Amino acid sequence: MSDATTRFSNRVADYEKYRPAYPQAAVAFLVSQASIDVVSTIADIGSGTGILSKQLLKTGAKVIGVEPNAAMRSAAESNLSHAGNFSSVNGQAEATTLPDASVDLITAAQAFHWFDHRAFRSECRRILKSNGQVALIWNNRLTDTSPFLRDYEQLLLQHGTDYAQVNHRQVGQPELIDFFGSDAFESRTFANEQVFDWQGLLGRVRSSSYT
Numbered sequence: 001m002s003d004a005t006t007r008f009s010n011r012v013a014d015y016e017k018y019r020p021a022y023p024q025a026a027v028a029f030l031v032s033q034a035s036i037d038v039v040s041t042i043a044d045i046g047s048g049t050g051i052l053s054k055q056l057l058k059t060g061a062k063v064i065g066v067e068p069n070a071a072m073r074s075a076a077e078s079n080l081s082h083a084g085n086f087s088s089v090n091g092q093a094e095a096t097t098l099p100d101a102s103v104d105l106i107t108a109a110q111a112f113h114w115f116d117h118r119a120f121r122s123e124c125r126r127i128l129k130s131n132g133q134v135a136l137i138w139n140n141r142l143t144d145t146s147p148f149l150r151d152y153e154q155l156l157l158q159h160g161t162d163y164a165q166v167n168h169r170q171v172g173q174p175e176l177i178d179f180f181g182s183d184a185f186e187s188r189t190f191a192n193e194q195v196f197d198w199q200g201l202l203g204r205v206r207s208s209s210y211t
Contacts, residue, residue: 007209008048009071016049016075018203020139022109023190027055030107033186034133036061040104043127045093045120046111050076050086052137056107057083064098066091094119098127109137113171117179136176139192160210 008015036042038060044053047065049072056063057080065080065088067073073088080086091097093108093115106124108115124134143153156163177183196204205211 006069008069011207011209012049012071012075014203014207015072016079018196018200018207019049019051019110020192020194022052022055022137022139023192024055026137026188026190026192027052029188029190030105030135030137031056031059034105034135036105041102042105042107043096043098043103045096045106045108046114047076047088048072048110050080052107052109053086054080057086060085061104062087064089064103066093066096066098068092094123096123096127100126101129103127104129104132106132106134107137108135110139112136112138112179113166117175121179121181134180136171136179156208156210160208163210166210 030036034040036056036059040059040061042056042059042061042063043066044050044056044063045066047053047067048069050065053063053065053076062085063083065073065076065086067076067088068090070090073090077088089097093111106128108120112120128134141149143149173183176185176187194200194204
């Protein structure tokens with residue numbers, strides 16, 4: 001996973017077009033739990049092309065995208081430049097460049113499994129305000145609820161470059177307890193779906209770093 005910063009550079013267009021947004025109910029729950037409003041600051045770590053950042057901007061809060069991949073960061077800046085409450089920085093999860101105690105909420109959507117967890121934890125403690133919170137978010141693709149999904153999973157296992165190694169399902173309860181320092185965190189699941197035609201399916205496949 002040493003190439004985590006660069007491995008999406010050649011698939012930005014497919015990532016922008018075919019990756020799903022996050023459930024609106026999940027975003028609403030997150031905003032409520034963290035008491036986010038127009039005077040809040042959110043750091044979206046590993047913000048990529050700005051999929052979650054775009055949804056968070058609707059709260060009126062200041063959203064800072066932290067993204068080390070130049071192509072992904074440029075796409076987010078192009079897509080969200082019209083929003084006066086969005087900015088982005090060239091930073092990493094372990095070294096965001098953000099000031100001490102400056103952030104109310106840290107989000108990491110589809111990204112935590114790429115991070116050095118201990119170093120990211122230290123960076124969170126540095127940039128969060130005293131009552132700040134961290135939210136780790138994934139769109140978790142179903143793999144065994146239909147013949148198609150079972151076959152799709154086998155396709156990735158057989159032909160993916162390193163699918164089994166970089167799959168975010170490698171992050172489980174032990175890793176989360178280690179990161180948060182205890183089991184004093186909440187896990188929630190919300191329904192989400194994408195409907196594809198053939199070209200959409202191909203684009204979604206190409207957006208993955210392991211294909």
